[in-house]
Amino acid sequence: MSLRGRPLKVKYAYYQIADEIQKQILDGSIKPGERLPGEVELAEMFGVTRSTVREGLRQLENDGLVHRPTPRRLEVCLPQVDALTARASRAMALMRVSFRDLWQVAMVTEPLAANLAAGLITEEEKSELRAIHAEMVAAQHDVEATIDLDPRFHSFIAETTKNRVLIMAREPVALLLYRGFAQVAPVAKIALQRQIVAHEHIVEAICAGDAELAETWARRHIEDFWRAINKAGLADRAAFKTAETF
Amino acid sequence: MSLRGRPLKVKYAYYQIADEIQKQILDGSIKPGERLPGEVELAEMFGVTRSTVREGLRQLENDGLVHRPTPRRLEVCLPQVDALTARASRAMALMRVSFRDLWQVAMVTEPLAANLAAGLITEEEKSELRAIHAEMVAAQHDVEATIDLDPRFHSFIAETTKNRVLIMAREPVALLLYRGFAQVAPVAKIALQRQIVAHEHIVEAICAGDAELAETWARRHIEDFWRAINKAGLADRAAFKTAETF
DNA sequence: TTGCGTCCGATTGTCAGACACTAATTTTTA
DNA sequence: TAAAAATTAGTGTCTGACAATCGGACGCAA
Incomplete structure (x- = not known):
């Protein structure tokens, strides 16, 4: 049968x-x-x-x-990206993804974002990007503020690409990764300096329309981030306690 | 006050x-x-x-x-990836993302997946991967079957990376992109052949543990895909009618 | 013992009807 | 004519109820 x-x-x-x-x-x-x-x-x-x-x-x-x-x-209404981001982040949290996992993905999304941004950014966006960066420079000794500003910097770049797929894909990753930054920041103070420098280069490259360069600096920037994570011994640690909310 | x-x-x-x-x-x-x-x-x-x-x-x-x-x-229970994928796909559908957007992201996620897979794949997974591939070869004249198998092939590779962040990030993108393949497939028959060849190379590279090579072939594979999309004139078209369900 | 059919209670999906509260709308008043 | 008051509609929540079905317990046969 x-x-x-x-x-x-x-x-x-x-x-x-x-x-x-x-x-x-x-x-x-x-x-x-x-x-x-x-x-x-x-x-x-x-x-x-x-x-x-x-x-x-x-x-x-x-x-x-x-x-x-x-x-x-x-x-x-159209689904808001934030709602999806929140859910995705929560899921990743529960899965206890490691910094390594996050980093590996960010290692390709962030350079891509920078690359595309360089080719599509408008003049208004350029000045806004510069403004955000300036804010970060101004707050470079304020760890709190930096932690808040850094994700905004990167998200803004992603948004200038107008690629909604990229925006949606990277947002949860970035959120968790940069949040992890909060744990690293106190440990590695030098990193803050390097970060500013990297951002500087990224901003300039994007505004100059140099996609390759922007991508390269974005990659370096994320690599740097990885070193900091490593130094702090967090590489294989779950990116954060599940108690945190989203 | x-x-x-x-x-x-x-x-x-x-x-x-x-x-x-x-x-x-x-x-x-x-x-x-x-x-x-x-x-x-x-x-x-x-x-x-x-x-x-x-x-x-x-x-x-x-x-x-x-x-x-x-x-x-x-x-x-832990959030199922499928549930999130469905939501994300639906959202992207409503946003009418273009094939270009999808492709740009796939262009970095798929090679990354192949690269990581090469370093982490187990023996059992190797044979399963080969099995899936064999199935595709067997069904290479059956467009229907191919359309179904192709996403599975790529998703499986992603899963062997054990990187849940990557898995979650790429799944909705891949789903939409390869679904778009369904529209392209009839138009570009040659592509099917090239696809098999590319898959062949990817499988071999991954099983041989050659991360670089696997990544390269994955990239070529996705580039090829892009050509097909272009030839079909779908580059800036919304990836699919919103009527489709997820 | 193991397997199978039967029965019972617990729990769910759905329903009907109700009430308080508040946002929206209309009417009244200044 | 604009502000204030009254009306209305619609939501959030509740009470109470019922049929279907699932999880077992129980008993019987192999």
């Missing part, structure tokens, strides 16, 4: 509702920004109870496909 | 519950695999109704922090 018993997945009502709405969002029937009917109306439409609708909506809301600017208003 | 009124976020009960449980999961109070109390019990614990608990749970479930192997059993 050859009876195939694929595990048929039961479809709960709330799941079906989420699925159905999602489908309509994805195929463009409902566009981002558009408003959705109230819960009662939805319940009637689908022929279920409000509770059931709510569970479904909760799911979409959590997926970032819909959101409530005010509790009263429910509208379709 | 200097009264700072930071917009205190209203905390809905269901949100608080999700948050609280999540916290306990993240800080290790409840470990993956452990079972959670039933809904009624949870409701009592938090002093709310079952409906409220359910909405909260739905959130965690959706986050991949808990899941139900059977509807009756609710247990803590």
